[in-house]
Amino acid sequence: MNHSFENKIAVVTGASSGIGLAIAQELTALGATVIITGRDADKLTSAISTLGPDASKFQVDVSNLTELDAFYEHIHTRFGRIDILIANAGMGEVEPLGQITPEKFDRQFATNVRGITFTVQKALPLMGQGSSVVITGSTSSINPGAGLSVYGATKAALRAMVRSWILDIKGAGIRINILSPGPVDTQSLRDFLPGKAEDLLQSLSERSPIGRIGRTEEIAKAVAFLASDDAGYINGAEIFADGGASQV
Ligand code: NAD
DSSP: OOOOOTTOEEEESSOSSHHHHHHHHHHHHTTOEEEEEESOHHHHHHHHTTSOTTOEEEEOOTTOHHHHHHHHHHHHHHTSOOSEEEEOOOOOOOOOTTSOOHHHHHHHHIIIIIIHHHHHHHHGGGOOTTEEEEEEOOGGGTOOOTTOHHHHHHHHHHHHHHHHHHHHTTTSOEEEEEEEEOOBOOHHHHHHSTTOHHHHHHHHHHHSTTSSOBOHHHHHHHHHHHHSGGGTTOOSOEEEESTTGGGO
16 A cells, blocks of 8 residues: 555644654655644644654644634645644543543543544535545543543544534545544553553553554554545544454
8 A cells, every 4th residue: 555645735633742743754754744733832843843844833722712713724824725634632531430520521522522523623614525534533432441431432422423424524525534543652641550651551462462552653554544545435434453452
């Protein structure tokens, strides 16, 4: 497979680190003009230094609709369109039943559900025939495990919404899919269990049918495929890149 994204305008949200940054690097390597977003100016600056000269950055919190409007106004003025939208910004917190707080509940839904909803909806006027949206989900959408009920619910909500959205925009020529990773070695995964990161990574590896956790580049390649014309008949799907973890 050899996708080319020459002359494509690609937006990757939450790309100052982890999976989003790897996706931005992959799309850049395949020729796309990439715009990355994130909340932290310093992290964005260091991320952009790993991308090509055509890449640019914009500071935006996806849970803030005013900031999202400013971002899309910038894209409209500077680029005129979006060919590929990777709605990746997201976060999760461990909170077992009995310890779920309204603050953490709202924060996860505000970022993962509300943030993704308006990231996609506000991009639509800039997207046309042959364009593609890929949302970063999670195996937690079907198999959240202990303590991740709220996080899993946010990712399951995305699947439900995408199945409806593809009907809402029928005929627009815009595909929308979800790429759901299993555990991937990023700082945020390591931060999930403070002080016990190595134990967590080892137990996740042992539980995985493939015997290890994922690498950000592997997720990036799967996302690039879904965003490419090679996936032209794949629409409304949730594809798992998880070494089989969600299937057992
Ligand atoms: P990460 O923390 O490195 O990346 C998350 C990115 O989203 C960061 O750039 C962060 O700044 C950004 N972000 C978070 N909230 C935001 C907001 N309100 N506005 C704008 N940006 C925001 O973590 P990651 O592991 O690379 O996670 C990326 C995505 O992958 C998330 O959607 C996460 O749920 C999903 N995911 C991760 C794993 C894993 O094991 N790492 C597994 C399954 C799914």
